[in-house]
Amino acid sequence: MIHIKLHRSKSGIKRSYFADFGIYLFLLLFGIFMMMPMVYAISNSIKPLEEIWYFPPRFLVNNPTLENFRDLMVVMSDSWVPFSRYIFNTFFITAVGTLGHVVLASLCAYVLSKHHFPGKGILFSVVVLSLMFSGAVTQIPNFIIISKLGWIDSYQAIIIPAFASSLGLYLMKQFMDQMIPDAVLESARMDGASEWNIFWKIVMPMVKPAWLTLIIFSIQGLWGTGANHFIQSEELKTLNYALSQILAGGIVRTGTGSAAAVLMMIVPIIVFVISQSKIIETMSASGMKE
Amino acid sequence: MNKDLAIRGNAISKKPDYFLKRRLEKGWKSIKKNRVAYLFAAPYMILFFAFTALPVIVSLGLGFFSFNLLEAPIFVGMDNYIRLFLGDDIFIKAIGNTFLLAVMVGPIGFLMCLLFAWLINELPKSLRTILTLIFYAPSISGNIYLVWGIFFNKDAYGYANAILLRYNIISSPILWFENPQYMMPLVVVVALWTSVGTSFLSFIAGLQGIDRTLYEAAAMDGVKNRWQELWYVTLPSMKPQLMFGAVMSITGAFGTGAIVTALCGMPSTGYAAHTIVNHLEDYGSIRYEMGYASAIATILFVIMIGTNIIIQKLLSKVGD
Structure with a gap:
């Protein structure tokens, strides 16, 4: 007879070590699969050129070098604009778009969550409905609207629509529903605080975890801004666009392309590492009621 | 009288x-x-209506017109839709590809998120934090999926080809993203790789929020193993997160298009990986047939909303 060793989990249910081992193995294998392309990109980005020409190609690097990152500036110097311009554009779009989104979405989420006024139910339902289709659906009319506004070839063509991303409003409103007791707001009103002060001095500090969540989702959307029909002039184009241009150069550009890819992924990952626990806290309120 | x-x-x-x-x-x-409430909501809501709600309405309307951006729109009734379903073989192919992708990436992606979140839930905190980052990172790293293009490069310097050549499994490099036999499977793998996103975080949070005493009570009621625990306690307790996650997964899966363009080109060879979103881009941004493209957008809209509503109805029955 086989005796499977059992232990007890926190909840008191019996668990076998055998199954635990299986779970660890499974997580390890999938972890490797998920990380492999990132590791490959990092390893390629620090390969000297001769190692890229090794045959057969090696997955990992032998003599790491930073020359690809330096080349990134040089390779792109024969394009119309310096590489640093693409970096600046991406930073600028992401920073301004994210800031505006957090402020406007929080402001709107606050009244949707804590005020009672006619039309509020419908407004929120429409926002929830908009989570159910992606940006591709609205792409063509948006092009028409943006061009009628005269925003083609400007930063605001990308930044202003990003202010009104619906996922951020949804998460912020759900989080406020859960985290902010009405009594706090009532007592502030009794003390004669203005609505703006209540929002800015009481509500906003209480929903700090949700800011971080809105920030990471906004960055996720904006940092990857790539080739775009709204932007035609080279000096307004973004890092992601530059990356695809470099990679189009083929195998010779593997090193520099990977360096650009590493630059692309490093920023959102750092932001996520810093804010992970707060984001999970916010996501606990993300659930949909029937 | x-x-x-x-x-x-x-x-x-x-x-x-x-x-x-x-x-x-x-x-x-x-x-x-309520003027304060309206004032506070206005800036967001005006932008939301201008760039999300209004475009949907415009798109629904434009689907009945022929419009090239330069001349005034001409009303053509149902012509665009008739042409789509009866005269456009590539669109039919795109619908097929989109549904294939959605069926593979939607449910599998959703289950992957749930499985990972569930498996890492009872691990020590530090390990859980690291694994969360590893699984979530691909979905936030911008267009890092372009790296798959380097890995599966079509010549012998592509890593995948090099390995297969070295062990004599193949004799000449495979054109991974030009051979219809490999295009769709690779797009599915890459799409799945990026699909552990928002739903995953939502599930982790949902699992951590479940009241411990529920498990103790269930253990007393005769729940024996972790599968029973999952089905009778865990899933019903995190139903709101499951519904939110489903919306994220479905919308993401039907919206696949950028990955196809980045890896297989636009259009992909023989339209083998062409999706509805790609078809929309083709007519909207390359051919400037805005009316026809709007009809495509309308169909995509109906598919996305319809699927979401059906899945919400089904999920609301979990654990009932």
Whole structure:
């Protein structure tokens, strides 16, 4: 007879070590699969050129070098604009778009969550409905609207629509529903605080975890801004666009392309590492009621 | 009798006017009373309507027109839709590819998120934090999926080809993203790789929020193993997160298009990986047939909303 060793989990249910081992193995294998392309990109980005020409190609690097990152500036110097311009554009779009989104979405989420006024139910339902289709659906009319506004070839063509991303409003409103007791707001009103002060001095500090969540989702959307029909002039184009241009150069550009890819992924990952626990806290309120 | 009717008629004809006035007055009063609320909501809502709600309406309408951005739109009735379903073989192919992708990436992606979140839930905190980052990172790293293009490069310097060549599994490099045999499977793998996103975080949070005493109570009621625990306690307790995650997964899966363009080109060889989103881009941004593209957008909209609503109905039954 086989005796499977059992232990007890926190909840008191019996668990076998055998199954635990299986779970660890499974997580390890999938972890490797998920990380492999990132590791490959990092390893390629620090390969000297001769190692890229090794045959057969090696997955990992032998003599790491930073020359690809330096080349990134040089390779792109024969394009119309310096590489640093693409970096600046991406930073600028992401920073301004994210800031505006957090402020406007929080402001709107606050009244949707804590005020009672006619039309509020419908407004929120429409926002929830908009989570159910992606940006591709609205792409063509948006092009028409943006061009009628005269925003083609400007930063605001990308930044202003990003202010009104619906996922951020949804998460912020759900989080406020859960985290902010009405009594706090009532007592502030009794003390004669203005609505703006209540929002800015009481509500906003209480929903700090949700800011971080809105920030990471906004960055996720904006940092990857790539080739775009709204932007035609080279000096307004973004890092992601530059990356695809470099990679189009083929195998010779593997090193520099990977360096650009590493630059692309490093920023959102750092932001996520810093804010992970707060984001999970916010996501606990993300659930949909029937 | 007649007089009576006349008076009544008069009263009726007066009525709407009177009520309208009162309603308007009441409405104005309520707007004034809630002016702060409207003022706070306005900046976001105006932008939301301008760039999300209005475009949907415009798209629904434009689907009935022929429009090239330069000349005034010409009303063509159902022509665009007739042409899509009866005269456009590539669109039919795109629908097939999109549904294939959605069926593979939607449910499998959703289950991957749930499985990972569930498996890492009981691990020590530091290990859980690291694994969360590893699984989530691909979905936030911008267009890092382009790296798959380097890995599966079509010549012998691509890593995948090099390995297969070295062990004599193949004799000449495979054109991974130009051979229809490999295009769709690779797009599915890459799409799945990026699909552990928002839903995953939502599930982790949902799992951590479950009341521990529920498990103790369930153990007393005779729940024996972790599968029973999952089905009878865990899933019903995190139903709201499951519903949110489903919306994220479905919308993401039907919206696949950028990955196809980045890896297989636009259009992909023989349209083998062409999706509805790609078809939309083709007509909207390359051929400038805005009316036709709007009809495609409308169909995509209906598919996305319809699937989401059906899945919400099904999920609301979990654990009932």
